[in-house]
Amino acid sequence: MASSLAKAAVGDPAGRTFFGHPRGLATLFMTEMWERFSFYGMRALLVLYLTAQVADGGMAMKAATATALYSVYNATVYLLALPGGWFGDRVWGHRKTVAIGGAVIMCGHFLLAVPFDAAFFAGLVLIAAGSGLLKANISTMVGQLYDGPQDARRDGGFTIFYMGINIGAFLAPLTIGTVGQQVDWHLGFAMAGAGMGLGLLQFLMGTKHLSAESDRVPAPLSAAERSTAVRRIAAGAAGAAVFYAALALAGTFTIDWVLWPLSIAGIVLPGLYFARIRRDKDVTPDEHKKMRGYVWFFIAAAIFWMIFDQSGSTMTVFAADSTSSELFGMEFPESWFQSLNPLYVMAFAPVIAAIWVKLASRNPSTTVKFAMGLIGVGVSFGVMMLAMAAASGGERVTPLWLASVYLIQTLAELCLSPVGLSVSTKLAPTKYAGQVMGLWYLAVTAGDCVAALTQLVVGDEAVGSTTYFGSQGALALLAGLAFLVYRRKVIRLMGDVH
Incomplete structure (x- = not known):
């Protein structure tokens, strides 16, 4: 055990560790903490903002619609983790997918800070998509820091990583929630974007400490598979765009x-x-x-x-x-x-x-x-x-x-x-x-x-x-x-x- 704990971290020639774990764990810990900070901070405000009266800066939605929107949004985040994992495994690799996901999440939160309904809903779409990309891949990268399933530090590393999730989730409502409710809703959403920005910066600065495996595409698409995937994604997006554009033009959306x-x-x-x-x-x-x-x-x-x-x-x-x-x-x-x-x-x-x-x-x-x-x-x-x-x-x-x-x-x-x-x-x-x-x-x-x-x-x-x-x-x-x-x-x- 002693030799295992003293082992040099991945990508850190000086042999520095993070509580006895690979140095890269600090990078992933902070990235996940800030991502959860942004996610749970926004989530703490979401229904309150949707149901608040227009005079109070909200959208005056009925409670049933607001709570249903919240439920569907939360469901979509987990649903998109499946294609998010696919992008990490077959298109970009885990490291690049997490970076792209973090950037998309950050842009989504900043769109929520724009006081226009269209920007707000576009922001929710981006946050859900980015969360799917990040959530599906960052835990995999934690596992890649260790020498296989038998590494004695592995379970402890995931425990530390899990604590980062809860620290971010704990602090977010106390800060973002307070600013959003007592100062300005959109400033609270902007704080969530800033939080994700800090997490993304931490990730980009610390990539040298991550496993080289995280930068590899495990099962890259062949040229034929890539062409088929692009056609299917484009067809699906175009079909949805046409359908909802027709509803909007008919005034029934x-x-x-x-x-x-x-x-x-x-x-x-x-x-x-x-x-x-x-x-x-x-x-x-x-x-x-x-x-x-x-x-x-x-x-x-x-x-x-x-x-x-x-x-x-x-x-x-x-x-x-x-x-x-x-x-x-x-x-x-x-x-x-x-x-x-x-x-x-x-x-x-x-x-x-x-x-x-x-x-x-x-x-x-x-x-x-x-x-x-x-x-x-x-x-x-x-x-x-x-x-x-x-x-x-x-x-x-x-x-x-x-x-x-x-x-x-x-x-x-x-x-x-x-x-x-x-x-x-x-x-x-x-x-x-x-x-x-x-x-x-x-x-x-x-x-x-x-x-x-x-x-x-x-x-x-x-x-x-x-x-x-x-x-x-x-x-x-x-x-x-x-x-x-x-x-x-x-x-x-x-x-x-x-």
Whole structure:
């Protein structure tokens, strides 16, 4: 271990390290921290800005439309991670793809700072596209810093990298949220752009410390494949442009023409992917069996994220409309609530990990942990239902209600999310090992799209009501109990995976 920790970092002839890890980890840590700072800062403001009155500088959207837009946007970020990974693997290489993604994200945030609706929506498109490019490749580059899967520093390196994510997510609402709400919305969005700019600068200055492998295209397209890809992308873009131009010229275009197709696509695409794997004759019978078990985990995860990702939408609306922004005599903007989840993650992740280690042979199975996550997130919306009831009649409730909900959701997340990544790698067919990791992220897309469709269907009056929170909480609770009841069936489908 001592010799491993003292090993010179990739690309650093002086042998300097970052907490005993390759020097390049500092570059990727800071890049990801600033990218998450920009993303979560913008996300903390998004629904608040969309629903704010025009006189207050906002867009005066109905709550149902604003929360659906937020859900679809969040879903699209994860959906675009799949083509983002494809660009890294087959077109630009991971390093160049991350740099391009960072630049696109930065431009997107600065477009949000322009006080015109068209620029704002164009900015959202760029941020989603850039996030897909960056998110799919930067974690791969962390792994490339080490001497293969057996490097003793590898898990610790990913833990440090994960802390960068949560530090950025924690600081963003406290700074960008405050400026956006209390000074100017567009200045807050510009701060997010500046944050991504700092991350991009850090990345470009530190590329010499990264693995040479990150600059290589792992599986470059042949000339014929490149020509086919360009034609398909151009045809798809042209078709979408013509369709939406026709709607605009006819005067019938509304935001619903974007929200509905994207929401439906986010639900249909994972189903098509599962069907493709099922039809593939290269997948062995044992692998098919394991994938039938994996479907259960996918559906459970989609239900979980459907609720969890409403932290920045329906729960933010509740914070703005029904929650007191004062605690122990101190006033604060509603966007600060978005800092609670990363704060709780940093505080409780080591505790939960230590509990699993302490339990040893009595450690709950993957199926039980998934059930715990579902039940936990269901209980959180049960608490939201009570909070909404307490706020009836125009009363503003104590912020401790939301603080409790975020705590319950974080504990549920720590039960489900880490083991979801692990079970995806274990149950994936050999031929689809990398693609099933992308499929795992599509569970977030599917869950967010279901949330968006729900919000569009029930309308402004019902979104955020006691019935709204209670029904979704009950669904997650029942799904968790069903997972417990049928866990032996799922375990049989998992075969030798435990």
